[in-house]
Amino acid sequence: MNPDRRTGRRDESPPVGPLLSITGLRVTFTQYTRGLRRREIVALAGMDLTAERGQVVALVGASGAGKTLLAHAVLGMLPPNATETGTIAYDGTVLDTPARRQLAGTDIALLPQSIDYLDPLATIGRQVRRSARLAGRPSSDAAEALEARGLGREVLGRYPHELSGGMIRRVLVTMATMGDPELILADEPTPGLPAADVAAVLQDFRSFADAGRAVVLITHELRAALAVADTVVICHDGRTVETADPRSFAEDRLTHPYARLLWNALPANGLIVPEAQPC
Ligand SMILES: Nc1ncnc2c1ncn2[C@@H]1O[C@H](COP(=O)(O)OP(=O)(O)OP(=O)(O)O)[C@@H](O)[C@H]1O
Numbered sequence: 001m002n003p004d005r006r007t008g009r010r011d012e013s014p015p016v017g018p019l020l021s022i023t024g025l026r027v028t029f030t031q032y033t034r035g036l037r038r039r040e041i042v043a044l045a046g047m048d049l050t051a052e053r054g055q056v057v058a059l060v061g062a063s064g065a066g067k068t069l070l071a072h073a074v075l076g077m078l079p080p081n082a083t084e085t086g087t088i089a090y091d092g093t094v095l096d097t098p099a100r101r102q103l104a105g106t107d108i109a110l111l112p113q114s115i116d117y118l119d120p121l122a123t124i125g126r127q128v129r130r131s132a133r134l135a136g137r138p139s140s141d142a143a144e145a146l147e148a149r150g151l152g153r154e155v156l157g158r159y160p161h162e163l164s165g166g167m168i169r170r171v172l173v174t175m176a177t178m179g180d181p182e183l184i185l186a187d188e189p190t191p192g193l194p195a196a197d198v199a200a201v202l203q204d205f206r207s208f209a210d211a212g213r214a215v216v217l218i219t220h221e222l223r224a225a226l227a228v229a230d231t232v233v234i235c236h237d238g239r240t241v242e243t244a245d246p247r248s249f250a251e252d253r254l255t256h257p258y259a260r261l262l263w264n265a266l267p268a269n270g271l272i273v274p275e276a277q278p279c
């Protein structure tokens with residue numbers, strides 16, 4: 001948490017303990033079927049995730065495993081028909097949903113997957129200046145913030161369609177971090193990007209974490225994530241099944257069968273392609 005925002009703690013008392021600590025997070029949805037029969041859907045059955053300051057924590061798992069829900073739960077953004085149990089502690093304090101919602105956009109930034117977040121009809125400069133103002137900073141900080149992410153001043157006058165996918169991602173990171181967050185929850189920030197752009201975006205997260213903050217990186221790009229992450233949390237069917245050191249993948253030290261399956265499914269890792277069936 002930023003010192004002057006909530007705790008009043010100043011830099012001279014170094015923070016102890018993780019920035020984010022999620023324990024036994026369970027999320028169910030109540031649905032009413034025809035005839036008004038109530039049905040409970042267990043979407044998260046027991047998720048655990050810890051992010052220390054200075055860390056990039058990759059969160060991986062199949063589609064539908066519950067990664068986005070976890071991020072939304074942290075920000076207190078679950079839909080009204082969701083029930084949440086377990087604990088989410090931020091900076092050493094267990095916070096209820098309204099308290100977490102208050103941190104959204106300031107201490108905690110969500111980097112959404114969709115680039116629809118950008119207005120196609122407004123220049124990048126206008127949009128980043130708006131983010132600056134919303135974060136309580138002068139609009140004139142926009143150019144400097146873009147420059148810090150490797151985007152030159154010429155980007156200010158361009159429209160989203162005039163930028164490459166990698167540049168767009170960097171603009172989104174710039175906008176999400178205008179409020180000077182301590183924690184970024186990045187929900188699949190690199191879909192469809194060429195490998196070089198993926199590496200550049202992930203490197204931005206690495207630098208952010210190296211400055212004493214933390215990143216939870218939700219991704220399907222396991223190999224790229226292993227290059228920047230300090231820990232990898234593997235989830236399956238709404239549960240954390242393993243929390244692993246990135247090296248344990250290549251060194252064959254993973255313990256959970258699903259974690260090994262993820263690794264083995266990567267191309268060049270023995271992915272077995274079934275023989276073509278005669279037709
Ligand atoms: N509003 C909702 N009502 C009922 N079930 C939901 C709701 N939102 C999400 N779910 C269910 O929760 C589960 C987890 O979804 P989530 O979007 O978190 O998965 P994910 O791991 O982010 O997947 P992906 O990799 O495809 O983004 C899914 O089975 C999904 O159908």
Ligand code: NI
Pocket residue numbers: 067068069187
């Ligand atoms: Ni998702």
